[in-house]
């Protein structure tokens with residue numbers, strides 16, 4: 001098999017996407033990703049050109065590519081880095097924020113980076129918060145997801161951004177979908193979408209503009225556009241269920257290209273046509289402490305987690321999270 | 337005897353010369369913290385599969401540039417394989 005030629009200009013292709021029967025050179029690949037992102041944003045009414053968008057960045061390929069694409073498309077997009085204090089001997093959070101900062105410098109002054117330091121704000125890193133309860137890594141990721149969602153929402157509210165954008169790609173979405181389907185978690189399935197609408201009590205709109213791209217495409221975008229990103233994974237992601245689910249989907253993809261794409265988009269169509277009736281989002285209340293939206297009366301799951309008095313006592317598994325967003329179970333790969 | 341030992345003595349040199357030549361004509365593969373060598377002349381897809389990896393899960397970068405899986409390797413140079421699967 002010879003090198004596939006770019007469909008647009010006949011130069012050597014740098015990527016072949018069998019699910020679209022499309023091979024492209026670097027230049028045309030970047031243009032294709034940008035145009036497709038724009039169309040996806042428009043189709044799902046994610047935000048308008050005048051909206052200020054807050055992009056949750058982790059220093060990884062997806063979120064930095066997303067930030068770059070939105071800026072290239074002319075949107076007013078700023079970055080938000082949540083320092084979770086993940087260390088585990090490798091200084092993961094510290095190194096990740098360096099990548100986010102480096103990228104922010106390259107786009108300054110058109111865009112700025114906001115940094116939220118969880119340890120400095122709440123006196124405990126995510127690992128320390130999770131260490132208070134049994135359950136090991138699974139619990140840690142669940143606590144981490146809860147903290148990220150709470151802090152992203154708080155930052156968007158306080159900084160005046162009507163929309164939060166995350167770098168979830170199609171593999172992330174398909175893996176969550178696969179995991180939830182295997183367990184028939186209908187209440188989570190009904191809420192999985194590229195747009196999570198805003199709600200009462202300051203629940204901000206959350207969008208996933210890259211949800212139509214395979215993970216290798218978001219990585220390819222970062223490589224072709226010379227974005228320096230952290231290649232290592234969070235040390236706590238080793239052995240995660242989400243990775244096993246992705247590998248299973250990728251094995252199927254090799255045999256029949258387009259499996260992941262079909263799985264996700266036919267789910268979205270089925271969901272839209274109402275296959276999950278009667279799964280309304282529960283009515284939201286305001287948390288008595290932080291004022292953010294929660295489905296439970298009293299304190300929200302985040303405030304129960306960070307409250308020193310409650311934390312020193314029993315309870316709270318950190319699973320509740322903000323309604324309208326995905327669950328905080330292990331398959332929630334809503335890493336930033 | 338002297339002549340023979342000279343020939344015998346020559347073999348290791350010849351062998352290491354040939355060995356060095358083959359060493360030089362190897363493609364160096366970097367993946368995560370590991371380093372491999374390949375004699376090359378295969379496509380990147382074949383290389384990825386040969387390493388037991390899924391072509392969906394890795395991208396190949398040559399001299400800082402992304403190259404497609406259909407690219408055929410020469411007999412030398414360096415290829416970095418980048419894992420694209422992230423999770424947590």
Ligand code: SF4
Nearest residue numbers: 141144234237335424
């Ligand atoms: S793997 Fe993801 S969710 Fe788990 S601790 Fe790391 S960043 Fe948080």
Ligand SMILES: [Zn+2]
Nearest residue numbers: 006009025028
């Ligand atoms: Zn081209």
Ligand SMILES: [Zn+2]
Nearest residue numbers: 287290300303
């Ligand atoms: Zn609260």
